Amino acid sequence: MSIVEFKKVTKRFGQVTILDQVDLSIEPGEKVVLIGPSGSGKSTLLRCINALEEINGGDLVVDGISVKAGGRMVRLIRQEAGMVFQQFNLFPQMTALENVAFGPRRVRGESHQDARKQALEMLGKVGLADRAHHYPSELSGGQQQRVAIARALAVKPKLMLFDEPTSALDPELRHEVLRVMQALAEEGMTMIVVTHEMAFARKVGTRLIFMEGGKIAVDGEPRELLANPQNPRLKEFLQHVV
Amino acid sequence: MDFEWSVIWQALPELLKGARLTVLIALAGLAGGLLIGFAAGLARAYGNAVLNAIAFAYVEIIRGTPIIVQVMFIYFALPILANVRIYPLAAAIMAIIVNAGAYIAEIVRGSFLSVHRGLREAGLALGLPLWKVLLYIIGPLAFRRMIPALGNQFIVSLKDTSLFIVIGVGELTRQGQEIMAANFRAVEIWSAVAMFYLIMTGALTLILRMTEKRMRIL
Numbered sequence: 001m002s003i004v005e006f007k008k009v010t011k012r013f014g015q016v017t018i019l020d021q022v023d024l025s026i027e028p029g030e031k032v033v034l035i036g037p038s039g040s041g042k043s044t045l046l047r048c049i050n051a052l053e054e055i056n057g058g059d060l061v062v063d064g065i066s067v068k069a070g071g072r073m074v075r076l077i078r079q080e081a082g083m084v085f086q087q088f089n090l091f092p093q094m095t096a097l098e099n100v101a102f103g104p105r106r107v108r109g110e111s112h113q114d115a116r117k118q119a120l121e122m123l124g125k126v127g128l129a130d131r132a133h134h135y136p137s138e139l140s141g142g143q144q145q146r147v148a149i150a151r152a153l154a155v156k157p158k159l160m161l162f163d164e165p166t167s168a169l170d171p172e173l174r175h176e177v178l179r180v181m182q183a184l185a186e187e188g189m190t191m192i193v194v195t196h197e198m199a200f201a202r203k204v205g206t207r208l209i210f211m212e213g214g215k216i217a218v219d220g221e222p223r224e225l226l227a228n229p230q231n232p233r234l235k236e237f238l239q240h241v242v
Numbered sequence: 243m244d245f246e247w248s249v250i251w252q253a254l255p256e257l258l259k260g261a262r263l264t265v266l267i268a269l270a271g272l273a274g275g276l277l278i279g280f281a282a283g284l285a286r287a288y289g290n291a292v293l294n295a296i297a298f299a300y301v302e303i304i305r306g307t308p309i310i311v312q313v314m315f316i317y318f319a320l321p322i323l324a325n326v327r328i329y330p331l332a333a334a335i336m337a338i339i340v341n342a343g344a345y346i347a348e349i350v351r352g353s354f355l356s357v358h359r360g361l362r363e364a365g366l367a368l369g370l371p372l373w374k375v376l377l378y379i380i381g382p383l384a385f386r387r388m389i390p391a392l393g394n395q396f397i398v399s400l401k402d403t404s405l406f407i408v409i410g411v412g413e414l415t416r417q418g419q420e421i422m423a424a425n426f427r428a429v430e431i432w433s434a435v436a437m438f439y440l441i442m443t444g445a446l447t448l449i450l451r452m453t454e455k456r457m458r459i460l
Contacts, residue, residue: 050367052363052366052367075369075370075371076369077369078366078367078368078369079368079369082367082368083364083367085360085363085364085367087360089358089360089361089363089364090364091361091364091365091379092361092383093382093383102368102378103368103369106368106370106374106378107368107369107370148364151368152367152368155368155369
């Protein structure tokens with residue numbers, strides 16, 4: 001069964017149609033890389049999956065639950081679909097450890113001690129065990145984003161959504177985040193990644209989706225598509241980003 | 243003229259009694275005002291259309307009318323409308339609650355909405371209900387930003403208690419007025435009354451400063 005299934009999903013902001021009857025199935029274990037020009041709807045598509053954006057038409061089923069089921073059901077979807085934001089969005093009043101322990105403690109309802117233990121484990125996984133007691137403002141952008149990944153993973157999701165995770169980072173800080181993402185992919189995590197990192201798409205992605213004007217224009221194998229793009233718009237887009 | 247210190251010494255017990263009442267009205271009023279202010283402010287910021295409209299009407303009605311009219315209404319009009327007896331002290335406390343609540347509602351709304359919306363999304367994306375996001379994530383950040391504005395409102399409300407002279411509550415200003423009417427020592431008495439207010443507002447400022455220092459604004 002697909003873990004994410006878009007059925008003729010339409011999303012509008014006022015008069016503007018952002019997603020135009022999108023059909024898309026994603027299977028467990030896939031590493032989907034979403035690319036496209038700005039305004040093509042790729043971030044919106046991602047944000048519809050965990051219902052941060054409400055869809056206006058069609059249906060979207062995540063892990064067997066429709067995003068239109070509302071309230072408690074939507075919260076279940078969000079627990080299964082961890083999200084990493086472009087701007088990290090760490091809670092500034094909490095240390096790295098508290099940020100990561102927050103999900104297990106307040107979402108999964110675990111004891112303070114269990115939550116801390118898991119958080120330390122997760123921080124270790126992203127290589128930041130030694131920064132556990134630092135506040136976000138005391139960490140570099142790359143470290144903050146790795147804490148944010150650990151925070152999302154701590155809720156034990158089945159699927160991870162990345163919304164341009166390296167776009168706010170200096171080039172020399174990007175690789176540390178991409179390395180963590182690659183390790184996660186190698187563990188078998190299902191991932192949907194909006195990014196401009198074509199090297200990552202080639203190396204880690206199992207599927208590349210090129211969006212344009214609210215529609216999926218190209219959907220296929222990353223290495224093939226990047227080496228030899230047939231779609232003229234994709235070809236042009238790749239010339240601009242690489 | 244001579245400034246007679248002995249006049250102040252003699253008036254001190256009465257003035258202290260008045261000051262105590264002033265503090266009581268202000269504390270009770272502000273505690274209630276904080277409750278109502280948080281409720282109305284959150285309703286304005288996050289409530290559905292109905293809650294939002296109710297909170298909006300409340301804030302606009304209270305901000306748009308003088309506090310002295312509000313206390314007159316509570317003390318003289320409400321007993322007629324609702325057929326209840328209202329004591330002056332109760333009317334005074336209610337007036338501060340209702341009045342401060344409206345201003346605090348705007349302070350609460352503004353500071354909650356000033357917190358970067360990405361944090362709210364991050365909380366929701368973890369699978370938390372909105373109320374938990376507000377309680378654990380946005381609230382603590384918003385509270386820090388509220389302190390300066392709340393301090394302002396506390397000081398204003400404390401001084402507003404002096405208006406309750408009109409319904410005969412024996413607070414500080416009323417006590418001063420009564421002593422003055424008996425001994426005609428306007429300079430000494432009003433100087434002393436002013437000093438009392440300064441001490442109270444000064445203490446409030448100090449407490450707020452200390453609270454603010456202990457919390458970084460993030």
